[in-house]
Amino acid sequence: MTDRNVVIIGSGPAGLTAALYSARANLSPLLIEGLEAGGQLMLTTMVENWPGFREGIMGPELMTEMRAQAERFGAEILQGNVSKVDLGQQPFTITLGDGRTFTSKSLIIATGASARWLDIDSDRKLSGHGVSTCATCDGYFFRGKPIAVVGGGDSAMEEAIYLTKFASKVTVVHRRDSLRASKIMQDKALANPKIEFLWDSEVAEVQDVSRGEVTGIVVRNLKSGALSDLPLDGVFIAIGHTPNTSLFRGQLELDPTGYIVTRSGTFTNVPGVFAAGDVQDHVYRQAITAAGSGCMAAIDAERYLEGLSEPEHESSAATLANP
Amino acid sequence: MASEKVKTFTDNNFDEESKKGVVLVDFWAEWCGPCRRLAPTVDALADEYDGRATIAKLNIDDNPTVPSRLMIRGIPTMLLFKDGQVADTIVGLTAKEDIARMIDKHLLG
Numbered sequence: 001m002t003d004r005n006v007v008i009i010g011s012g013p014a015g016l017t018a019a020l021y022s023a024r025a026n027l028s029p030l031l032i033e034g035l036e037a038g039g040q041l042m043l044t045t046m047v048e049n050w051p052g053f054r055e056g057i058m059g060p061e062l063m064t065e066m067r068a069q070a071e072r073f074g075a076e077i078l079q080g081n082v083s084k085v086d087l088g089q090q091p092f093t094i095t096l097g098d099g100r101t102f103t104s105k106s107l108i109i110a111t112g113a114s115a116r117w118l119d120i121d122s123d124r125k126l127s128g129h130g131v132s133t134c135a136t137c138d139g140y141f142f143r144g145k146p147i148a149v150v151g152g153g154d155s156a157m158e159e160a161i162y163l164t165k166f167a168s169k170v171t172v173v174h175r176r177d178s179l180r181a182s183k184i185m186q187d188k189a190l191a192n193p194k195i196e197f198l199w200d201s202e203v204a205e206v207q208d209v210s211r212g213e214v215t216g217i218v219v220r221n222l223k224s225g226a227l228s229d230l231p232l233d234g235v236f237i238a239i240g241h242t243p244n245t246s247l248f249r250g251q252l253e254l255d256p257t258g259y260i261v262t263r264s265g266t267f268t269n270v271p272g273v274f275a276a277g278d279v280q281d282h283v284y285r286q287a288i289t290a291a292g293s294g295c296m297a298a299i300d301a302e303r304y305l306e307g308l309s310e311p312e313h314e315s316s317a318a319t320l321a322n323p
Numbered sequence: 324m325a326s327e328k329v330k331t332f333t334d335n336n337f338d339e340e341s342k343k344g345v346v347l348v349d350f351w352a353e354w355c356g357p358c359r360r361l362a363p364t365v366d367a368l369a370d371e372y373d374g375r376a377t378i379a380k381l382n383i384d385d386n387p388t389v390p391s392r393l394m395i396r397g398i399p400t401m402l403l404f405k406d407g408q409v410a411d412t413i414v415g416l417t418a419k420e421d422i423a424r425m426i427d428k429h430l431l432g
Contacts, residue, residue: 035360035416042356060356079363081418128414137355138397213394234396260430273370 003091003103004030006301009082010110010244012039013287014277016066017294018108018301019075024300030076032094037079038063039112040241040278041287043134045162050287062287076084086272105308106272106301109248109260110294113241113278113285118150118183122206124236130214131235138234140167148173148217150203152302154236157185163236164194171230173198173219198230206235221232240259243279257282266297274300328369330379334386342407345376345429347422350400351386357416358399364419368426376426405429 006022008015018114022029025153031320041047044059050219053062071077084095091103115133117123132138135149139162146209147167149160152174172189177199179186189195198219204227214229243259245252253261253269259282260268260275268275275292327401329375332340332348341348349365351358369378383398393402403411403425411425 035418037360038356042360081420081421097418128400128412130396132397134397136356137357137399138354140354141396213396270352313400 002164003105004105005094005305006030006106006108006298007032007094007102007104008032008108008110009085009094009247010034010039010112010277010279011037011067011077011111012063012110012277013066013291014043014112014279014294014297015039015108015110016063016070017291018110018276019070019077021065021295021298022108022301023070023073023075027298027302027305028076029221029298030078030104031070032078032080032082032096034111035081036112036114037163039290045136048289066291071265082153082247085247085251087248087265092273093270106274106304108266108294108297108301109252109268109273109275109279110277110290110297111242111244111247111279112290114197115237116240116242118203118237118239120203122209123203123235125209126206126212126214126235129212130233131237133161133237135236135238138236139163142234143150144168145233146171147232147236148203148230149236149238150174151238151240152176152179152181153238153240154181154185155240157181157189159183159236159238160189161192162197164192167194167234169188170195171198171232172196173201173203173217175202175222176200183301203235231321241278241285247281266293266300272301272304274304281307326366326369328373328378329366330377332379332381332386332389334388337386339378339420340377341404344406345426346404347372347376347426348402348404349378349380350390350395350398350402351380351384352382352398355398357388361399361416364422365416367419368422371423372426374429380424403429420421 005027006029008031019031021031040151041059047059048056080096083097086093090106094102108185143166146169148171150173200222201219203217204220208215219228260280263278266274274297276293401413
């Protein structure tokens with residue numbers, strides 16, 4: 001089996017942009033989609049901050065276009081889920097869940113981040129029975145019913161606003177006394193008559209595990225410590241994301257919260273391995289910044305590969321230092 | 324391309340079709356992105372388990388009674404029935420290998 005030039009893991013904006021750029025650089029990239037193909041935008045509705053679409057574009061539609069654009073220039077896109085990588089020696093080995101393996105001279109990691117759950121047991125136990133991390137998937141089940149959204153960021157506000165289409169009332173439970181969401185999202189949510197806010201509060205428990213369905217939440221006021229019951233039918237959790245880096249633990253430098261550490265662009269601590277998008281970014285986390293870093297990773301990988309094919313006396317390090 | 328081996332369950336045929344052997348039912352809807360992503364996996368499982376287990380889909384928009392009776396509040400959800408009883412549940416997008424492992428467990432057990 002011949003080694004690939006570049007394998008890309010992940011198919012959100014970062015992965016697909018890396019595929020587009022490396023395909024156009026004639027590197028015949030192979031992109032492995034992963035379980036949550038298309039990434040977080042597949043779970044959103046209208047994306048209003050992607051430049052070039054003044055009226056906005058639906059998240060899934062944007063991802064379909066990105067995928068088709070990458071394919072148009074020759075990127076090979078594979079359905080599959082990576083179960084193991086070996087970054088210990090060149091070429092790198094990538095193994096899929098079904099046993100297929102690929103070897104590659106360079107690797108672009110764009111595995112993104114997945115929704116975080118609460119630090120309580122009862123939310124997981126009631127997943128699919130009233131607790132959800134996907135408003136666009138599960139909002140439908142709560143027509144005319146009261147629900148809660150946990151979180152205070154942009155995603156939480158987007159979910160809360162979206163869910164007012166179905167729910168009789170949406171209560172936002174947030175740990176602080178002000179929102180972290182952007183001004184425009186805050187204004188929309190605060191003005192919505194169906195949305196109420198519980199400030200300085202966290203979910204202590206989701207009830208009722210013994211009945212196998214959500215009947216309410218126990219809310220803890222973080223200032224007074226007081227507990228109160230809030231009867232409702234559904235809980236949507238939007239408290240941020242955890243980077244999908246378990247595959248790379250022990251092989252790549254990760255920060256204490258699990259994000260891949262990148263330097264001078266998209267370089268990881270292993271030469272030939274690059275990281276782009278939310279898997280290495282806990283600051284910006286936007287579709288456009290993910291796409292931007294996917295482009296950077298493709299260019300970094302291209303230069304790295306050029307360095308590999310230079311004559312021996314020109315070290316690849318020197319080539320990398322003078323792009 | 325959908326596999327012909329995936330059975331279509333409805334509110335009407337559900338009880339009859341799910342009462343014998345190992346039956347995996349994927350509850351889905353057209354508007355659910357993760358459900359659409361799971362579809363090829365369900366197709367592949369139907370081909371793989373042909374003759375050994377029943378792999379079926381139930382559209383929750385067209386058939387609201389069964390999902391509500393089974394207290395399904397999120398999709399995709401896959402329920403595994405063994406001789407008519409719910410024996411296992413998987414909620415959300417899941418790798419084919421993990422679903423296969425669950426089916427195998429009940430085929431052997």
